[in-house]
Amino acid sequence: MLETILEALSLITIPLGVLFLFAAFVALLIDGRWLTTTAYLEEGPPRALHWVTRAGEVRSRPLTAGDPLAPVGSDQREVYYREEDPERIRVHRWGDAVRALRLTGLILLGTGVVFGILSTALALFA
Numbered sequence: 001m002l003e004t005i006l007e008a009l010s011l012i013t014i015p016l017g018v019l020f021l022f023a024a025f026v027a028l029l030i031d032g033r034w035l036t037t038t039a040y041l042e043e044g045p046p047r048a049l050h051w052v053t054r055a056g057e058v059r060s061r062p063l064t065a066g067d068p069l070a071p072v073g074s075d076q077r078e079v080y081y082r083e084e085d086p087e088r089i090r091v092h093r094w095g096d097a098v099r100a101l102r103l104t105g106l107i108l109l110g111t112g113v114v115f116g117i118l119s120t121a122l123a124l125f126a
Contacts, residue, residue, distance in 0.1 A: 017109030024101035
């Protein structure tokens, strides 16, 4: 009985995991290409981050109090910018939607594989 339940769960979670991973791939394509660079902190009124694009353009962004882009413990940090819109920067290469879909897909896929192995083992040894 338990092997049947585990097999049914594996047959549900594996395709769902693949579907979520496909959705993460589509979201990654929509999100675009983000390039890495080093941003430097300029102290003073106002505090700002400055970074150089691959095209050699210097860009800047003012910082507010509690800004997540503010460097911690040094005057520089690695940031990501869009080649099409170098004014936008962020801390992570992939957006929140891509990371959430990818994590959910990997959890579902891994759970399905474990359930499939367990159901097979229970069927063989029970």
